[in-house]
Amino acid sequence: MQTISFTRRLRRTHVSQGVEAASVKAYSVYNRMLLPTRFISLEEDYRHLKEAVQVWDVASQRQVEIKGPGAADLMQRLTPRDLSGMRVGRCYYVPVVDENGGMLNDPVAIKLSEDRFWLSLADSDLLLWVKGIVFGLGLEVDVFEPDVSPLSIQGPRAEELVSRVFGEEIRALAFFGFEYFSFAGTQFLIARSGWSKQGGFEIYVVGNDNGMILWKAFFDSGADLDVRAGCPNLIERIESGLLSYGSDMTLDNTPFECGLDRFCHPEKVIDCIGREALLREREAGPKRKICPVEIDGDIPVCDRAWPMHSGRDLVGQVTSAAKSPDFGTNVAIAMLDRGFWEAGRELRVETSTGILSGRVVDKFWN
Amino acid sequence: MQTISFTRRLRRTHVSQGVEAASVKAYSVYNRMLLPTRFISLEEDYRHLKEAVQVWDVASQRQVEIKGPGAADLMQRLTPRDLSGMRVGRCYYVPVVDENGGMLNDPVAIKLSEDRFWLSLADSDLLLWVKGIVFGLGLEVDVFEPDVSPLSIQGPRAEELVSRVFGEEIRALAFFGFEYFSFAGTQFLIARSGWSKQGGFEIYVVGNDNGMILWKAFFDSGADLDVRAGCPNLIERIESGLLSYGSDMTLDNTPFECGLDRFCHPEKVIDCIGREALLREREAGPKRKICPVEIDGDIPVCDRAWPMHSGRDLVGQVTSAAKSPDFGTNVAIAMLDRGFWEAGRELRVETSTGILSGRVVDKFWN
Numbered sequence: 001m002q003t004i005s006f007t008r009r010l011r012r013t014h015v016s017q018g019v020e021a022a023s024v025k026a027y028s029v030y031n032r033m034l035l036p037t038r039f040i041s042l043e044e045d046y047r048h049l050k051e052a053v054q055v056w057d058v059a060s061q062r063q064v065e066i067k068g069p070g071a072a073d074l075m076q077r078l079t080p081r082d083l084s085g086m087r088v089g090r091c092y093y094v095p096v097v098d099e100n101g102g103m104l105n106d107p108v109a110i111k112l113s114e115d116r117f118w119l120s121l122a123d124s125d126l127l128l129w130v131k132g133i134v135f136g137l138g139l140e141v142d143v144f145e146p147d148v149s150p151l152s153i154q155g156p157r158a159e160e161l162v163s164r165v166f167g168e169e170i171r172a173l174a175f176f177g178f179e180y181f182s183f184a185g186t187q188f189l190i191a192r193s194g195w196s197k198q199g200g201f202e203i204y205v206v207g208n209d210n211g212m213i214l215w216k217a218f219f220d221s222g223a224d225l226d227v228r229a230g231c232p233n234l235i236e237r238i239e240s241g242l243l244s245y246g247s248d249m250t251l252d253n254t255p256f257e258c259g260l261d262r263f264c265h266p267e268k269v270i271d272c273i274g275r276e277a278l279l280r281e282r283e284a285g286p287k288r289k290i291c292p293v294e295i296d297g298d299i300p301v302c303d304r305a306w307p308m309h310s311g312r313d314l315v316g317q318v319t320s321a322a323k324s325p326d327f328g329t330n331v332a333i334a335m336l337d338r339g340f341w342e343a344g345r346e347l348r349v350e351t352s353t354g355i356l357s358g359r360v361v362d363k364f365w366n
Numbered sequence: 367m368q369t370i371s372f373t374r375r376l377r378r379t380h381v382s383q384g385v386e387a388a389s390v391k392a393y394s395v396y397n398r399m400l401l402p403t404r405f406i407s408l409e410e411d412y413r414h415l416k417e418a419v420q421v422w423d424v425a426s427q428r429q430v431e432i433k434g435p436g437a438a439d440l441m442q443r444l445t446p447r448d449l450s451g452m453r454v455g456r457c458y459y460v461p462v463v464d465e466n467g468g469m470l471n472d473p474v475a476i477k478l479s480e481d482r483f484w485l486s487l488a489d490s491d492l493l494l495w496v497k498g499i500v501f502g503l504g505l506e507v508d509v510f511e512p513d514v515s516p517l518s519i520q521g522p523r524a525e526e527l528v529s530r531v532f533g534e535e536i537r538a539l540a541f542f543g544f545e546y547f548s549f550a551g552t553q554f555l556i557a558r559s560g561w562s563k564q565g566g567f568e569i570y571v572v573g574n575d576n577g578m579i580l581w582k583a584f585f586d587s588g589a590d591l592d593v594r595a596g597c598p599n600l601i602e603r604i605e606s607g608l609l610s611y612g613s614d615m616t617l618d619n620t621p622f623e624c625g626l627d628r629f630c631h632p633e634k635v636i637d638c639i640g641r642e643a644l645l646r647e648r649e650a651g652p653k654r655k656i657c658p659v660e661i662d663g664d665i666p667v668c669d670r671a672w673p674m675h676s677g678r679d680l681v682g683q684v685t686s687a688a689k690s691p692d693f694g695t696n697v698a699i700a701m702l703d704r705g706f707w708e709a710g711r712e713l714r715v716e717t718s719t720g721i722l723s724g725r726v727v728d729k730f731w732n
Contacts, residue, residue: 003392004370005403006669007600008685009489009612010394026369028376029395032489032612037371099501104494123375123398125491128470132495135465135639136502234373246375246398273501303372319374 010034013059014149014211022229030060030123036231043325046235049198050326053157054230055218058195058202059149059211064107064119064127068141071115078130079109080255080272082265086111091176091191094119095255095263096126101277102251103258104129106243108193110178118204120150122245133273147207151214154200157225162201164221165214166190170201183217186210195232197240197366235322238331241292241364248290248319248333254278256286257335288316288337292365295321295330295349295358307350308334308358315340318349318358327365332358376400379425380515380577388595396426396489402597409691412601415564416692419523420596421584424561424568425515425577430473430485430493434507437481444496445475446621446638448631452477457542457557460485461621461629462492467643468617469624470495472609474559476544484570486516488611499639513573517580520566523591528567530587531580532556536567549583552576561598563606563732601688604697607658607730614656614685614699620644622652623701654682654703658731661687661696661715661724673716674700674724681706684715684724693731698724 004010004027011033013019019036026038036057039045048054066074076083079094080101086092092109096119105126107119119126130143153162163170166181170190173179178191188210194200205211218227243249243258255264255278266278293308295318302321307314316336324331332349340347343362348355370376370393377399379385385402392404402423405411414420432440442449445460446467452458458475462485471492473485485492496509519528529536532547536556539545544557554576560566571577584593609615609624621630621644632644659674661684668687673680682702690697698715706713709728714721 001369002390003367003404005392005394005600006667007394007610007613008668008670009610010669012670024368026371028371028373029398032395038369098497125494128491129494129498131464132498132500133502134498136499136504138502234371244373244375247373301372302374303376304374304378 004029013057014205014208015057015059015151015215017212018215019057019229024229031062031121031125033060033062035060036229039229039231042234042322045230046233046325048226048228049155049196049230049233049236051156052226052228053153053155053161053222054228055215056152056154056194056231058152058232061120061150063146063148063204064121064130064143065146066117066119066130066141066143068115070139070141071117074130074134074139074141075109075117076269077133077271077273080266080269080274080278081263082268088113089177089179091178091193093263095258095260096129097255097274097278098251099274099277101254101274101281103245103249103253103255104251106245106249106260110191118146118148124245149205149211151203151205151211152194152200153203153218154194154196154230155198158198158200161218161222161225161227162190165217184213195242196236197242198236234320235324235331236366238320238322238333239324239327239365241333241366243290243333244320248335253335254281254286256281257288257290259290285338288335289341291334291336291341292361292363293318293332293334293347293358294361295332295356297330297356299323299330299356300351300353302332304352306352308336309348309350310340310345315347324365331365336360379423380571380574381423381425381517381581383578384581385423385595390595397428397487397491399426399428401426402595405595405597408600408688411596412599412691414592414594415521415562415596415599415602417522418592418594419519419521419527419588420594421581422518422520422560422597424518424598427486427516429512429514429570430487430496430509431512432483432485432496432507432509434481436505436507437483440496440500440505440507441475441483442635443499443637443639446632446635446640446644447629448634454479455543455545457544457559459629461624461626462495463621463640463644464495464617465640465643467620467640467647469611469615469619469621470617472611472615472626476557484512484514490611515571515577517569517571517577518560518566519569519584520560520562520596521564524564524566527584527588527591527593528556531583550579561608562602563608564602600686601690601697602732604686604688604699605690605693605731607699607732609656609699610686614701619701620647620652622647623654623656625656651704654701655707657700657702657707658727658729659684659698659700659713659724660727661698661722663696663722665689665696665722666717666719668698670718672718674702675714675716676706676711681713690731697731702726
C-alpha cells in the first residue's frame with residue numbers, strides 16, 4: 001500500500017477540507033487533481049452508496065469553457081454526436097475524437113447560452129486539444145478552464161437531501177436536465193446526472209468559497225438520511241457499465257469500439273473532426289468492442305490490462321474489474337475482438353496473479 | 367497518509383516490477399503514470415542521491431514524437447527558443463507556450479534526424495496541443511506518443527555505473543549531449559541529462575522489454591557503488607532550482623516569469639506561437655518572477671500555494687518548499703511580484719499551518 005505524495009501539482013479542491021475531515025483513506029489523481037476513492041472500504045462505501053446518499057468531491061471533472069460567436073460551430077466540429085437540436089437546460093454525453101476517430105475524452109456537454117458551453121471532462125487535458133484546434137483554424141472563440149468545480153450528490157436518498165437544501169422544485173428536474181437553483185442567496189447550476197446509477201445530482205459550483213458552504217449544508221440537513229462523504233465507486237460503476245476514460249478506452253479506441261454508437265452520427269454531422277475515419281469504421285464494423293465480462297475466483301486489483309485468451313489466441317483484454325457483493329461474481333469490463341462478443345463465450349483471463357476463467361455476459365449488471 | 371488507488375488509468379511503467387521489488391513507499395502521478403517519490407525517506411533518499419547513485423523510473427516523462435517533412439518547421443512554431451542551430455546529438459530545453467505566451471510544458475527536445483523529433487514531457491498532455499495545432503493548420507507531420515520510456519541514472523557515481531554497463535565511451539558524452547550506446551545487442555539512445563544536479567544520464571528505452579533488462583544490469587554491476595532505486599527528490603530539486611511544471615509554473619505563467627529568458631527569443635523566431643505576447647512582455651518586463659526563498663521554522667508539506675505578504679500586501683506565493691538538511695533552512699521556490707525580487711527582502715509566508723517568516727535569497731542553493 002503506497003501513499004501518495006502531495007505537491008501543488010496534484011491540485012487540491014474546493015472541498016478538500018471536508019474530504020479530509022471525513023477521513024478519506026485513498027485517492028486517485030484525475031486531471032492532475034485529487035479524487036477521493038475510499039472512505040471506509042470499497043465494499044462499505046458501495047453498500048452505503050446503494051442504500052443512502054453521499055456527497056462526492058468530483059472537482060476533478062474539470063470544465064472547458066467555449067465561448068464566443070464561433071462556439072456552437074466549434075462544439076459540433078469537436079464531436080460526431082449530432083448537436084443540431086442541442087438546447088439550454090439539457091446535458092449531452094459527447095464523445096470527442098481526433099482525426100482518426102480515436103477517443104480524446106468523453107465529457108458531458110452543457111449549453112449555457114447560444115454562444116457559451118461547458119465540457120465536464122474525463123481524465124485528459126482536452127483543453128489543450130481544443131486550444132490547438134482553435135489556434136490552428138483561427139476561430140473566434142475563447143477557450144479556457146473556468147473556476148468551476150462539480151460537487152455530486154449520489155444515492156437513492158439524493159433527491160430528498162438536495163430538495164432539503166435547494167427546495168422541492170429540484171424534484172421536477174428530469175434526468176440529464178439542468179436548471180439554476182438558489183441557496184443562501186447564490187444561484188447554482190444543478191444537473192440531474194452523476195457517475196453512478198443510484199440517482200443523483202451534480203452541482204457546478206463556481207468559485208472556491210461556495211463548496212464548503214454547500215458541503216456543510218448537506219451534512220447539516222441530512223444527518224437522519226445517513227449522508228456521508230463518498231466517491232465514485234469502482235464496483236458500482238462497473239456493475240452499471242459506466243466507462244472510465246484511460247481505463248476502459250484510450251486514444252487507441254473509437255466510439256464504436258466503446259459501444260457509443262448512439263452518440264455518434266458521422267453520416268449527419270458533415271464537418272466533425274474524424275468523420276471520414278468514423279464513416280469507414282461504421283461501414284466495416286468495429287474490430288473490437290467493449291463487453292461486460294464476469295470472472296471466476298479471486299481477482300487481484302486490476303491495475304493493468306489483463307490479456308484474454310480463447311484457446312491459444314489473444315482476443316482482448318480486461319480493463320476494469322472488481323468483486324461484486326450484490327452479483328456474487330467479479331464484474332469486469334473488457335475490450336474484445338470481433339467474433340468473441342456473444343454472451344456465454346468462455347475465455348481465459350491472465351490476471352497479474354494467475355489465470356482465471358471468465359465469460360462474456362449479455363449486459364451490464366445494473 | 368492516504369494511499370493511492372491503482373487502476374489501469376494510472377499507468378504502470380516498464381520497470382514497475384523493479385520499483386516494487388525495491389519497496390517503493392510513495393508515488394505521485396505524472397502524465398497519468400506512476401512516478402515513485404520515496405523509497406526510504408525523503409531525507410535518506412536525498413543523502414544517498416548526493417553521495418552514491420540511483421536508478422530512477424521516469425517513464426512518466428512521456429515522449430511526443432513529431433515526424434515528417436514539416437516536423438522541423440513545426441518544432442520552431444511550438445517554441446520561442448531559437449532552434450535554427452538545432453543539431454542531432456544535443457538536448458534542448460524548450461519552453462512551449464500558447465498564443466498568449468502561457469507555459470504549456472517545458473520539455474527537453476531532441477532531434478533524431480532532420481525530420482524526426484522527440485519532446486520529453488513535463489506533466490501536461492502536450493500531445494493534444496500539438497495534435498490540435500497540426501490538425502488546425504493542416505500540417506504534414508505525424509504526431510504521436512511513441513513506446514519510449516526514460517530510465518534515469520543520477521548521482522555522483524552515475525558515470526562509473528553507466529560506464530560499467532555501456533562502456534568507457536560514455537564518459538566522453540558532454541552535458542546535454544546524446545549518442546547511441548549498445549548493451550546486450552541493443553542500441554540505446556543515452557543523454558547526459560536528468561532532473562537533479564548530481565550528474566547523470568537518461569536512457570530513452572524503446573519498447574516494454576528492455577527496461578527490466580537494464581534495471582537488472584545496473585543493480586548487478588553496481589553493488590559496490592551502493593546503487594539503489596531512487597526518484598526525483600523534492601529537497602534536491604528545490605536546492606538546485608529545477609522547476610516543476612504544475613507546481614512552480616502553469617498556463618498562467620510566461621517563460622519570462624519563470625526566469626527562462628535564455629530559452630526565449632521571440633525577436634529572432636518570427637513564426638513561433640505566442641510571439642506577439644512575448645515581445646510585449648519582454649518590452650514591459652514581467653510582472654512577477656520565480657525567486658529562491660528561504661523560510662524559517664517548521665513547515666508543513668507544501669501541498670498548495672502559500673500566499674506571501676509584505677506588510678498587508680499580497681505579493682506572491684510559495685509553490686514548492688522542503689526542509690534542507692545541507693543548507694540548514696527550508697528551501698523554497700516562489701513566484702513574486704515585481705518590486706519584491708531583491709535578495710534579503712523579508713516576507714511573511716502563510717503556510718497551511720501558520721504564518722512563518724522568510725526572505726528572498728540571491729540564488730538557488732546548489
